[in-house]
Amino acid sequence: MSTVIKGARILGDEVADILIEGGVITQIGTDLNGDETVDAEGLIALPGLVDLHTHLREPGREDAETVLTGTQAAARGGFTCVFAMANTEPVADTAGVVEQVWRLGREHGYADVQPIGAVTVGLAGEHLAELGAMADSAAQVRVFSDDGKCVSDAVLMRRALEYVKAFDGVIAQHAQEPRLTEGAQMNEGPLSGELGLTGWPAVAEEAIIARDVLLAEHVGSRLHVCHLSTRGSVEIVRWAKSRGIDVTAEVTPHHLLLDDELVRSYDPIYKVNPPLRSKDDVLAVREGLADGTIDIVATDHAPHPMEDKECEWQAAAFGMIGLETALSIVQQTMVDTGALTWARVAEVMSANPARIGRATTHGRPLAVGEPAHVVLYDPTAKRTIEPADTASLSRNTPYAGRELPGRVVATFLAGKPTVLEGKLQ
Numbered sequence: 336m337s338t339v340i341k342g343a344r345i346l347g348d349e350v351a352d353i354l355i356e357g358g359v360i361t362q363i364g365t366d367l368n369g370d371e372t373v374d375a376e377g378l379i380a381l382p383g384l385v386d387l388h389t390h391l392r393e394p395g396r397e398d399a400e401t402v403l404t405g406t407q408a409a410a411r412g413g414f415t416c417v418f419a420m421a422n423t424e425p426v427a428d429t430a431g432v433v434e435q436v437w438r439l440g441r442e443h444g445y446a447d448v449q450p451i452g453a454v455t456v457g458l459a460g461e462h463l464a465e466l467g468a469m470a471d472s473a474a475q476v477r478v479f480s481d482d483g484k485c486v487s488d489a490v491l492m493r494r495a496l497e498y499v500k501a502f503d504g505v506i507a508q509h510a511q512e513p514r515l516t517e518g519a520q521m522n523e524g525p526l527s528g529e530l531g532l533t534g535w536p537a538v539a540e541e542a543i544i545a546r547d548v549l550l551a552e553h554v555g556s557r558l559h560v561c562h563l564s565t566r567g568s569v570e571i572v573r574w575a576k577s578r579g580i581d582v583t584a585e586v587t588p589h590h591l592l593l594d595d596e597l598v599r600s601y602d603p604i605y606k607v608n609p610p611l612r613s614k615d616d617v618l619a620v621r622e623g624l625a626d627g628t629i630d631i632v633a634t635d636h637a638p639h640p641m642e643d644k645e646c647e648w649q650a651a652a653f654g655m656i657g658l659e660t661a662l663s664i665v666q667q668t669m670v671d672t673g674a675l676t677w678a679r680v681a682e683v684m685s686a687n688p689a690r691i692g693r694a695t696t697h698g699r700p701l702a703v704g705e706p707a708h709v710v711l712y713d714p715t716a717k718r719t720i721e722p723a724d725t726a727s728l729s730r731n732t733p734y735a736g737r738e739l740p741g742r743v744v745a746t747f748l749a750g751k752p753t754v755l756e757g758k759l760q
């Protein structure tokens with residue numbers, strides 16, 4: 336069985352046909368033929384997207400999301416590989432749990448699931464988890480994170496950074512100094528005072544990033560900074576990279592678009608960790624992504640059932656879904672503004688996250704001999720976001736009613752269509 340994608344603009348540039356046979360790209364050229372034809376006129380072809388930061392909630396919170404529904408949402412968003420965060424119930428801190436999550440991803444076949452292992456047992460921040468056993472398991476874990484919680488103990492963080500060097504792993508830090516953010520609800524600034532919500536100072540994020548880049552330098556290890564959100568964080572990462580420190584960083588689509596003025600509504604749909612920041616921070620993270628200080632966009636897709644979001648602000652859960660809107664937000668904030676080309680989008684949403692997470696078969700160029708992980712995207716489409724129109728089990732999108740540019744038309748995972756004509760297969 337062969338499939339030919341006809342007339343796609345490869346990385347938004349040259350028009351060509353792509354022939355897929357046996358899950359691999361076997362020809363790129365003109366007038367190619369195959370058993371199946373997918374018309375891609377006017378569509379952009381990008382390598383399948385890779386999300387380094389997804390919450391799939393299975394095991395334990397299957398009311399919010401499962402590996403099946405989360406990877407279906409991923410496919411609809413153009414992703415062919417997602418890294419599943421460890422804050423499940425039980426926590427993914429053993430080889431058994433990470434293998435279960437990895438296997439479920441393979442069985443369902445909507446996206447490859449690379450489990451992230453917890454850094455500390457139960458995310459409790461006291462004892463290192465069995466990092467080596469998770470690395471050696473069938474899931475071959477390379478990314479470790481206590482995301483949702485910060486590895487705040489400097490000695491534990493140092494040991495974790497040292498330990499993962501043995502198997503080329505990386506510690507993905509959720510940078511949040513716990514004492515500085517006790518009870519914090521929103522970005523600290525004049526607005527938190529006005530709204531009477533406990534402030535979450537930028538320094539709580541920046542102090543941990545500053546400490547961790549120095550620790551990474553000291554022990555010669557690899558550090559990844561999750562969802563950075565402030566101007567100061569961008570400046571620290573820029574400084575660290577200029578010193579040759581092996582640090583990478585991510586920004587979420589919501590921190591590229593939304594700011595803390597939305598909290599005036601007291602609508603917990605905008606409650607997220609780290610919090611939405613100021614307009615100046617939004618500009619800074621866009622600049623950081625454009626100039627390569629920030630390496631990747633990662634969704635931090637954080638599904639929550641409505642009862643955990645439709646309540647008063649203080650009681651609501653932190654988090655928003657984002658897999659199905661990520662590419663549109665990146666188009667709106669970075670491509671339509673001239674800050675990134677589509678080729679650079681392929682880097683920040685596919686090649687770079689795959690490289691950081693050592694997902695060796697993903698993030699590859701669209702080239703002959705490479706696995707056929709492909710997304711076809713219509714940048715001219717417009718859609719109004721309707722929360723019920725999601726494959727996710729949760730509907731906590733902050734974009735309800737917003738018109739966003741672009742639409743994923745098709746996604747291929749190793750040549751197999753997971754989405755065609757915008758519909759799950």
Ligand SMILES: NC(=O)N[C@@H](CC(=O)O)C(=O)O
Pocket residue numbers: 390422482483484509606607608609635637638653654655
């Ligand atoms: N990003 C979020 O707002 N929520 C995340 C974890 C977290 O608190 O970071 C979640 O798991 O819901």
